[in-house]
Amino acid sequence: MSFSLDTLKLAIEQSPDNAPLLLLYGKACLEELNLNDARDAFLKVIRGDPTNANARLGMAEVVQMEGKTSEAIVRLEQLIEEIPDYAPAYVQLSRILVSDGERERARDIYEKALILNKNLSDSTLEKELSEVTPSGSDDKIRDKKAGVTASGEYLQKDSADEDNHPRGGAAYDLGLSDFDRPKISFADVGGMDAVKEEIRMKIIYPLQHSELFKAYDKKVGGGVLLYGPPGCGKTLISKATAGEIKANFISLGLHQILDMWIGNSEKNMHEVFQLARQNAPCVLFFDEVDALAADRRDLRQSAGRNLINQFLSEMDGAESENDGVLILGATNAPWHIDPAFRRPGRFDRTLFVPPPxxxxxAAIIEVMARKKPISELDARVLAKKTDNFSGADVKAVFDLATEQVLNEAMKTGKVVPLNTKDLVKAAGRHKPTTRAWFESARNYAMYANQSGFYDDVLKYLGLIK
Ligand SMILES: Nc1ncnc2c1ncn2[C@@H]1O[C@H](COP(=O)(O)OP(=O)(O)OP(=O)(O)O)[C@@H](O)[C@H]1O
Ligand SMILES: [Mg+2]
Known part of the structure; x- marks a missing residue:
């Protein structure tokens, strides 16, 4: 707080009904543990405006500090009921619940807070939430051995449980960033012919001709892991895959995955898969899947193991549960992926997505040029000058050139269109971001190339034929 109590007091004397000032004053009093004055300030605001969420949160904090925990909980629950999108109330409630020993509920509520407002994350609280419960239901599950059967059993329990407490299950509740039917298709992705063909062979045809596969008693399913340097179109091609077959697209990014970690929320994981199953044909995309699948044994021993097991058992799917659900994962760090994720039926197929x-x-350049004022552009020439550039690097070149031209435009007051020369010049000033990736990848490919996993990388680098 940058104002001293005295300054605020003076200000309030001048303007006794000023709600923002009263709130500041109330908070400052809280920090000084001056609970009586804090209470008076918040109450005054509430009397003027009973819906003032900040003041009501302040009141809840006051009673909590007075040791009246249950009153604080009731106040916060009421506040949430009346103003359900006021995220700070959830955080505060979660704090109280966790210190009251109700960790499960605290996690759920904290998760909701972050869905409403990511900026409210609180590392101290997160730590408390992720601590292992000394007793209780978590442990029973954790004690079971990881694996298909154990998790399968758990899965059944979980869905039975869910029947008693149906949850919304809507994409919004799950905080999904992307749930739609994409309009882009393979035609909107420049190049990447090999990757497109592999995706067709590995997941599109099997989906379209599932009877054929059934006739040969061959299972359709499992997932495809896309890996490669950043900015080379992994996310783009995943979305385009859904568009290509007019399927729905559900994308889970880093944030949603981390939210599940924090909430230890295997339930949400189950619901995401259910959502995909109900909306089949559907591409279920785990972006930056290493956030989930990272080979960190210490984590797998801890509370987060439930989430991993849940994910694996959802992927394994009982019988034909996952029919019509294509599971894609993308990562920059395939070497960090736990081998358990690559077993048959899981991410058992891997695709290297190289730089364009x-x-x-040239195709990418043409696409990007459509959105800028251009006088003349020879995409071929620029393509020649951008060796090792990723799609994202090409985008950066356009941004750099635009900046340069804008500078001139501001001086002269005229719109100066871009041309090939400007872009080539900008390309010279940008270092491709794929190099650093290949430096690490080369080591893994050369020294940890189990069963030829990295052969495509080695081929790309010209180290094998
Ligand atoms: N083949 C392509 N055709 C058209 N645009 C592309 C292509 N590849 C990349 N881009 C452009 O580069 C941007 C970055 O691509 P994308 O996000 O798909 O990369 P990524 O491989 O998922 O990267 P990261 O590993 O950083 O997540 C895209 O938004 C798009 O503008
Ligand atoms: Mg991506």
């Missing part, structure tokens, strides 16, 4: 070649870059 010259032709692909």
């Amino acid at each position: 070649d010259e032709e692909a870059r």
Whole structure:
């Protein structure tokens, strides 16, 4: 707080009904543990405006500090009921619940707070939430051995449980960033012909001709892991895959995955898969899947193991549960993926997504040029000058060139369109971001190339044929 109590007091004397000032004053009093004055300030605001969420939160804090925990909980629950999108109330309630030993509920509520407002994350609280419960239901599950059967059993229990407490299950509740039917298709992705063909062979045809596969008693399913340097179109091609077959697209990014970690929320994981199953054909995309699948044994021993087990058992799917659900994962760090994730039926197929070649870059350049004022552009020339550039790097070149031209435009007051020369010049000033990736990848590919996992990388680097 940058104002001293005295300054605020003076200000309030001048303007006794000023709600923002009263709130500041109330908070400052709280910090000084001056509970009586804090209470008076918050009450005054509430009397003027009973819906003032900040004041009501303040009141809840006051009673909590007075040791009246249950009153504080009731106040916060009421506040949430009346103003359900006021995230700070959830955080505060979660804090009280966790110190009251109600960790499960505290996690759920904290998760909701972050869905409403990511900026409210609180590392101290997170730590408390992720601590292992000394007793209780968590442990029973944790004691079971990881694996298909154990998790399968758990899965059944979980869905039975859910029948008693149906949850919304809507994409919004799950905080999904992306749930739609994408309009882009393979045609909107420049180059990447090999990757497109592999996706067709590995997941599109099997989905379209599932009877054929059934006739040969071959299972359709499992997932495809896309890996490669940043900015080369993994996310883009996943979305385009859904568009290509007019399927729904559900994307889980880093944030949603982390939210589940924090909430230790295997239930949400189950619901995401259910949502995909109910909306089949559907592409279920785990972006930056290493956040979930990272080979960190210490984590797998801890509370987060439930989430991993849940994910694996959802992927394994009982019988034909996952029919029509294509599971894609993307990562920059395939070497950190726990091998358990690559077993048959899981991410058992891997695709290397290399930086675009010259032709692909030309295609990307054409796409990007559509959105800028251009006098003349020879995409071929620029493509030649952008060796090793990713799609994102090409985008950066356009941004750099635009900045430069804007500077001139501001001086002259005229719109100066971009041309090939500006772009080539900008390309010279940008270092491709794929190099650093290949430096690490080369080591893994050369020294940890179990069963030829990295052969595509080695081929790309010209180290094998
Ligand atoms: N083949 C392509 N065709 C058209 N645009 C592309 C292509 N590849 C990349 N881009 C452009 O680069 C941007 C970054 O691509 P994308 O987000 O798909 O990369 P990524 O491989 O998922 O990267 P990261 O590993 O950082 O998540 C895209 O939004 C798009 O503008
Ligand atoms: Mg991506």
